[in-house]
Amino acid sequence: MTPAIEVHHLTRRFGDFTAVDDVSFEVGAGEIFGYLGANGAGKSTTIRMLCGLLKPTGGSARVAGFDVDKEPERVKAGIGYMSQKFSLYLDLSVRANLEFFASAYGAHGRELETRIGEMVERMQLGAVQDEVTGALPGGMQQRIALASAVLHRPRIVFLDEPTAGVDPVQRRSFWELIRDLASRGTTVFVTTHYMDEAENCARIGIMVDGKLVALDTPEGLKRTHAPGRVLEVRGPRLAPALDSLRGMAGVLDVSRFGSGATVRVDPERLPAESLAEWLRARGVDPLEMEDSAPTLDDVFLALTARAQRGED
Amino acid sequence: MHPLVVQYRAVVVKEVRQTARDRRVMALITLAPLVQLFMLGFAVNFDVRHVPTVVVDRDKTAESRDYARSQLAGDTLDLKAEVSDELAAEEALERGEASVALIFPRDFQKDLLRGHGAQVQALVDGSDPTRSSVAANAVAQYAVLKAMQLARAQAQAQGETPPRSPVELVPRVLYNPELSTSVYVVPGIAAMLLLIVTTVIMAMGLSRERETGTLEQLQVTPLRPGILMAGKVTPFLLIGLVDVGLALSVGAWVFKVPLRGSLTLVAVATLFYLLSTLGVGLLIATVSRTQQQAFVGGFLFVLPAVLLSGVMSPIRAMPGWLAWLTYLNPVRYYVEVLRGVLLKEAGLPDLWRQVLALAVFGALMMAVASRRFHKTSA
Numbered sequence: 001m002t003p004a005i006e007v008h009h010l011t012r013r014f015g016d017f018t019a020v021d022d023v024s025f026e027v028g029a030g031e032i033f034g035y036l037g038a039n040g041a042g043k044s045t046t047i048r049m050l051c052g053l054l055k056p057t058g059g060s061a062r063v064a065g066f067d068v069d070k071e072p073e074r075v076k077a078g079i080g081y082m083s084q085k086f087s088l089y090l091d092l093s094v095r096a097n098l099e100f101f102a103s104a105y106g107a108h109g110r111e112l113e114t115r116i117g118e119m120v121e122r123m124q125l126g127a128v129q130d131e132v133t134g135a136l137p138g139g140m141q142q143r144i145a146l147a148s149a150v151l152h153r154p155r156i157v158f159l160d161e162p163t164a165g166v167d168p169v170q171r172r173s174f175w176e177l178i179r180d181l182a183s184r185g186t187t188v189f190v191t192t193h194y195m196d197e198a199e200n201c202a203r204i205g206i207m208v209d210g211k212l213v214a215l216d217t218p219e220g221l222k223r224t225h226a227p228g229r230v231l232e233v234r235g236p237r238l239a240p241a242l243d244s245l246r247g248m249a250g251v252l253d254v255s256r257f258g259s260g261a262t263v264r265v266d267p268e269r270l271p272a273e274s275l276a277e278w279l280r281a282r283g284v285d286p287l288e289m290e291d292s293a294p295t296l297d298d299v300f301l302a303l304t305a306r307a308q309r310g311e312d
Numbered sequence: 313m314h315p316l317v318v319q320y321r322a323v324v325v326k327e328v329r330q331t332a333r334d335r336r337v338m339a340l341i342t343l344a345p346l347v348q349l350f351m352l353g354f355a356v357n358f359d360v361r362h363v364p365t366v367v368v369d370r371d372k373t374a375e376s377r378d379y380a381r382s383q384l385a386g387d388t389l390d391l392k393a394e395v396s397d398e399l400a401a402e403e404a405l406e407r408g409e410a411s412v413a414l415i416f417p418r419d420f421q422k423d424l425l426r427g428h429g430a431q432v433q434a435l436v437d438g439s440d441p442t443r444s445s446v447a448a449n450a451v452a453q454y455a456v457l458k459a460m461q462l463a464r465a466q467a468q469a470q471g472e473t474p475p476r477s478p479v480e481l482v483p484r485v486l487y488n489p490e491l492s493t494s495v496y497v498v499p500g501i502a503a504m505l506l507l508i509v510t511t512v513i514m515a516m517g518l519s520r521e522r523e524t525g526t527l528e529q530l531q532v533t534p535l536r537p538g539i540l541m542a543g544k545v546t547p548f549l550l551i552g553l554v555d556v557g558l559a560l561s562v563g564a565w566v567f568k569v570p571l572r573g574s575l576t577l578v579a580v581a582t583l584f585y586l587l588s589t590l591g592v593g594l595l596i597a598t599v600s601r602t603q604q605q606a607f608v609g610g611f612l613f614v615l616p617a618v619l620l621s622g623v624m625s626p627i628r629a630m631p632g633w634l635a636w637l638t639y640l641n642p643v644r645y646y647v648e649v650l651r652g653v654l655l656k657e658a659g660l661p662d663l664w665r666q667v668l669a670l671a672v673f674g675a676l677m678m679a680v681a682s683r684r685f686h687k688t689s690a
Contacts, residue, residue, distance in 0.1 A: 051532045073534055081532040087525035089326065091333050096326070103322030104533040106315035148529075 004029045004064065004156050004187035005050065011058035012045050019045040021210035022059065027189060027203075029155070032182045034201030035191040036300065041207040043191040047160050050189070051081050064155050077105070080149035084161035086141045090134030094125060094144055097133055098151060105152035115151055123147045123177065139170030146177060150186070157181065159190040163197060175200050195296040206300065208307040218296060225302050226294035228252050229267050231275065234260035235284040244282075255301055260288075264298060319535050323543025327517075331547060337513060341551050342558075345505040349559050352501045353567050356624075358493045360446035364392035365412040366404045373421035379432065379458065380414060388450040401435060411437040412447050427466065487655045494567035499650035500623030502559035503643055506582075507589050507617060510552055512610040514593025518544065519606035522597070537685045541678060545590045552586040553579060560654075573653035577660060577667075581649040584670035588642040591677025598684040617643050645669045 005027035012020040020042040027033040037043045048054040050063050052072030061068045064078030088097050098116045107115055120126050123143045128136055133144060142162065150157055159178070163171045175197065182188050190201070198204055199218050206214040206221070214221055242261055246254050250270025254263050265275060272291065279287055331337055367380050384391045392410045395401050401413035413435040423430035434451045438444045464474040488495045521527040530540060556578070563569035592613055600606040618624065620634065621643035627635050638644045645666040652658035652666075660667065 053528065053531055073536075076532055077534045079532070081529070083525055083528060085525035085528075087529035089330065089526060090524070091330055092326070096329055100322050100326045101529075101533070103318050103325075104530070104535045106318050106534070108313055108318045108321075 002029075002065065003027060004031070005033075005189065006062045007046075007050070007059070008061070009059035010046065010049060010056055010061050012042075012049060012054065013057045018210050020049070020056075023207075023210075023212045024059075025205055025212060025215055027187060029187055030182055030185050031203065032178065032188045032190065032201045034198045034204040035189065035207065036193065036195070036198055036204055036296075037191070037207030038193065038304065042210040043207055044160055046207070047081075047158050047189070047191060051079060051158055052076050077152075078155050080152065080154040080157040082145050082149040082157070082159050082162055084164040086138075086145035088133050088141060088145055088148065090132070092133060093130050094133050094136070095129040097144060097148060098129075101148040102151045107152065115153075119147045119151055122180070138166050139174075142166055142170065142174060143177070146174070150181065154186065156187040156189065159188065161191055161193070163192065163194060171197065195300060198296050204296070206303055208304055211307075213303050213307060214299070221296065221299045222294045226253075226264060226298035227266070228264050228294070229272065230292045230294050230298060231263045231265060231272055232260060232290040232292060233263055233279065233284070234288040235279070235286060237283040238279075241279055241282040241284050245279075248278075253298070253302055253305070262292075262298070264294065264302075315534075316536075316539055319539050320543050323535070323540055324546050327544055327547045331551075341509055341513065341548075341555065345502075345509055345555050346558055346562060348505055349498070349501055349562055350566065353494055353498050353563070356493065356497045356501065358442060358497075359491070360443050361387050362390045363388060363412055363443060363447045364410045365389045365414060366392050366401050366410040367394050368396070368398060368401050368413065368415040369394065370397075370418045371416045371420035375421035375424050376416040379416070379420075382458075383414065383451070383454045386450065389447065405435060405437050408437075411440075411443060412451070414451070424462070427462070492568065494563075495569050495655065496651070497623075498559075498563040498567045498569050499654055500621070500647050502556065502563065503585070503621070503647045503650060504618050504623050505559070506552055506555060506586070507643055508610075508614050509555070510548055510586055510589040511593040511596070511614055512607060514544070514548060514590045515596040515600065515606040515610045516603045518594055518597035519600045519603045522600075523602055537682045541594055541682050541685065544594070545587070545678070548590055549583060549586050552590075553582055556582045563654075569654060571654055572657035574659060577663070578650065578653050581646060581653075581663075581667050581670055584667065584674045585642055585646040587674030588670060588677050591674060591681050594681035595677060595684060598681060617641055620644070622647055639669075642670055642673045645673075 003026040005025075007023060007025050010020055010023045011018065023042075023046065035043050035046065045054065049056050050061055050068060052063075052068050052075045056069055063075045066074040066078070068075050089100070092100070095116070098119065099112065102112050102115055120129055123146065125140075125144060125147065128140060133141060136144070146159075146162065149159075163174055166174065171194070178188055178190065179200065192198060201218065203215065203217050204221060205212050214225060216224065238259075238261060242254055242256065245251055245263065248270070250266045250268075252264040252266055254261060263275065265272070272289065276287060276289055331341075365384060367384075369376050369380065380391075383389060389412060393404070395404060398413075398415060401410075401415060404410040405413060415433040415435070417431055417433070420430050420432070422428075432455065434448070436444045436448045436451075460477065467474045485491060518527070521530070560569070560571060560575075560578075564571055593610065596609040596613065597606050600609050620627075620630075620638045620641050622638065623643065627638050627644070630638070648666045649663050649670070652663050656662075
């Protein structure tokens, strides 16, 4: 089966600034593909090129079987797109929005009714369909935006930070909808900067300064980029101790959060007990230490730190 | 149904729903033009009447009083006050209390009866050229009339046949016999209001979509720019037609503007005109990022378009290069069509150039707006 998305050396420059720099990857049909990166890393620019909104300056991309540069109109018919702005007509009713977007893709008559009816049920919008969209809470608008983006049953749906500004409970139920879409065979390409959300993705690409610096499953990323154990430490006089901890044999990464810090260690070279002893010796006493598995946060921090140091 | 028709209908329905829900826009496109037409129709008045006049009568005789009374009898000049001397008269003009001063010197009656070349001096405030030239005309006309009357009376008194004037002017004013300003100005105001409302609404409507992000959402659908533009314009074409109908009704009832020619021709010209103004609105939106910019852009177009259209001041009075610019202005052609059809019962044979110009302008604006829209989206 051909991949849903094929990207080869895709590049986009704005003047002297290279927003997307020689990016290549493939996304399989029915896959949930996460695209991670800080603000300005080139996530949105990539999505805009893949949706035919922006012309690439170099490289090529095929989406739903069509070249985004040469046949953008055919690409558009096969994809759905939802931006972080939930671009709906806030002054219209929910139903009017759904009707408009369905007809924009050419649906009419009985087919329009069926599709809207089906979507209203799946997204649980029955109770609000006659309400003015702008009067509804953010989580509801988010579901309406998703409904509008997939009404025409696209093969691929692009979600550009779809959960920005939505509370955690609604984020979780939104991800259920995304998994549901994927289980029906829709390819989902989603950008986010919530690392916990990214765990839901089958594979993840990480963008740093316009470059795709890593691409793997969440587990694979953690194995390669955040190996070892993560220890959360807390205690008095931690700050000066942390400074001398960096560069110690077996310490892979040190990052502070709040009053404590996470220390990632290579357990072969530095067992947790030795670290605890070392810290207590420097006055971090009483010491609290907790063992946890590396997360995508750790992967992301390691990758951005490496990029900042100028390594590759 | 063809997908293009489905898409077009979707945009039209959406625009109508949005417009109907927006009370401010509804007021802007229905009530505001009528109220403004009503007010401007009364306010814009070039008729010169009741010019305040002071009289300095140093003669104080039957003839001087009679002359002043007759001169002031019409409704062009009104007696404001009698003042004692020239100085007081000049002061009245300076303070703006009067615009004309009539000064009768001593011996006015004596000179008049002797046929000696009696003199009346008229001081006219020239700061408002239209007003002063009408006032000065009235003064001069009366002097000629009085001279003729005197000559005739003298001849009769001496038993001769009164001399006839070698040339007699018989003026007849066509189309607007009462020379009412409203009849001339109201069609122009209607064109102007239509221009302002449609250009600004269209420009702001599209840039609002850009601001809220729905435009981007539209750009990822297969909806083509041409269809989107056509769908956005359609409801406002109909609203504009209704507006013109309302404006003509108010014009006919309140300002006695005649409706002489073919209303179908007016409707066709209106459609082309609206295509131009709405097209300009869309074009402005393609170069604006925010609604505010679109609003300002709208006015940067509307203001010169009104001033260079012949609505407010005659194109003939403009310097050559400026008058040439008016050929690029759709408002000019539309006002010519309206005035021609309504006042002179002109038909397509007289006005086809203007109608053609409007059609070309309208098509061009829509095409350019669609093209620019396509470019900015890519």
